[in-house]
Amino acid sequence: MAPTAPPAGPPPPGPPARGSLSLHRAYLRSPLGLLRLGQLVLGAAFWVTVAAHKYEGAAHFALFAAVLVWLLTLALFGLSLLGRWALVPWLGSRWLLTNLVHDLAFGVGLYAAATGIMGYKAGRRSYCNLPGYSQQCLYGAYLSASICGGIAACLYLFSGLYCLSRRCRDQRDII
Secondary structure (H helix, E strand, O other), X not given: OOOOOOOOOOOOOOOOOOOOOOOOHHHHHOHHHHHHHHHHHHHHHXXXXXXXXXXXXOHHHHHHHHHHHHHHHHHHHHHHHHXXXXXXXXXXXXXXXXXXXXXXXXXXXXXXXXXXXXXXXXXXXXXXXXXXXXXXXXXXXXXXXXXXXXXXXXXXXXXXXXXXXXXXXXXXXXX
């Protein structure tokens, strides 16, 4: 086998260097940034509470919905905090609309369903809250999860309305 000849010219230049990563502090101080932090905290409280206790039936859906929305919120928060939403194909140019749909469709819709499920399960377990009941009681866990989910759904509604108001004023940025 014959050796190959060395390249005739220098290698092609690489992609242009991107700027260093830095926090978009204006986003952290904006209403949407503060609402996202609250959503992440309450969402984590919801799914950790459900996952830490015995769950069955429809609570599987509630846990799936909470974790899905939490992960999507974490991705939106991270990209917005770093100012890198332009890197997301097709959605980056529509970032305000992406946040709006995420908040109202996924956030409010799935957290309202999960809150309803956990509230129903708490109501079904309310008998074990009586004094002298000796078995394991999941009433407190289900009630805590439903309260966290209800507050999280309200925060998603507020952030969705904030994005909608910006969109109606012909503003295209999230801040």
